[in-house]
Amino acid sequence: MPANARRSGFCMLFVLLMSLHAEEKAMGPQDLLSGLMENNPEIRAARFRFEAATKRPSQAGTLPEPKASYTNVGVGHPFSWPNASEFAYHGFGISQEFPFPGKLGLASEEAKREAEAEQQSYRALVLDLTARLKVAYYEWLAVQKAIEITRKNGDLLSRFEEIARNRYSVGKGLQPDVLKAQFEVSNLEQQLAMLDEKRQRAEAAIASLLAIPNVNLSAPGEIQPSSLSMSLDELLKATNESPRVKAEQKMTYARAVGVDRSLKDFRPDFGVNLQWQHTGGNFPDYYMASVEVKIPIYFARKQRYALEESGARLNEAKQNYRATQQQAIYQVKDQYLAIQSSERILNLYKSTLIPQASLTVDSSASAYEVGSMDFLSLVTNLTTLISLERQYYDEVARHEEAIVRLEPIVGKELIPFGEVSK
Secondary structure, eight states, X not given: OOHHHHHHHHHHHHHHHHHHHHHHSEEOHHHHHHXXXXXXXXXXXXXXXXXXXHTHHHHHTSOXXXXXXXXXXXXXXXXXOGGGOTTOEEEEEEEEXXXXXXXXXXXXXXXXXXXXXXXXXXXXXXXXXXXXXXXXXXXXXXXXXXXXXXXXXXXXXXXXXXXXXXXXXXXXXXXXXXXXXXXXXXXXXXXXXXXXXXXXXXXXXXXHHHTSXXXXXXXXXXXXXXXXXXXXXXXXXXXXXXHHHHHHHHHHXXXXXXXXXXXXXXXXXXXXXXEEEEOOTTSOOEEEEEEEEEOOTTTXXXXXXXXXHHHHXXXXXXXXXXXXXXXXXXXXXXXXXXXXXXXXXXXXXXXXXXXXXXXXXXXXXXXXXXXXXXXXXXXXXXXXXXXXXXXXXHHHHHHHHHHHHHHHXXXXXXXOTTGGXX
């Protein structure tokens, strides 16, 4: 087997083993963040794009390449030897173009500003994808908790079914109670199948962000909503540090420099040429120096429109900057209101609705066992409890997702990732 084929086989085997290892390992929040930064192709592409932008300032601020030339002047026929005539010679020259003073500096400055804008765009992309990863993870947590709740209450409903069958067997219960209990158990199985589909969808979204075939997530502990310590005013001030806003701001600076560059283009560029003309030992050598000036006489059709184009691009950048600022302000207010509303709803679930529903189920179960309550009321109370518990954890996930969606807007992490599952 050729060496290249063996190496290719080893590489494929290594990739396969790493993929299998990634599938088997249970990944926690920090593992997910590390995998996102290392594997996500969008982040890698943006990183390369930023690195490429950092290479442009030096190129833009450097003089054009000098030109070397060779000239042969023949007398009577081409390519005469120098001693054939005093007019025959070999010429060796060099020329250099010099843009008008300030043009190269402005070109380098504009490229530098564009690279700074690209850096902020890279940061914004990282925060956006990180937020998407966290949202998918919190959705997975909510579904995982819903599956746990449904299975737990499914066991309780199975016990109620057994009680209904026992009561029916001794003539104290009704057959419709048994059938209703069996129906509710089957209905929970259907709900579990739907929840499992949602769980797989959330895992697929996470695996897509990490650019791996499958992902195995670590099971969460008790889920508690985290606390946002920043006020609305602090969040609004923090939008000035948002990478999205700063990227547009840096682009505005770059376009302003572009206007200055267009103004400089009305100035002439220069060129210097030096040549040594070697005529041979019988005749003296000649030396020639010349200066060229590139006169922008077509400025009315070229430089003028270039200046207008630069001005339009500057105005565009300013409006984009304003639009991004306003969008950031709206998004902060929108998510902050969602967080405040969610906290009130969570408090209502935790302090009132779920405790009352739980007590109702307990008392209903005792009442049904002694025959003082019908089975339909018991099942209704139990399904209400299941629904409230699932709604609570769905609301916890929405609360965390709202906080996470603020992070790309304000440009920093607001809560440690994974704190919700502690």
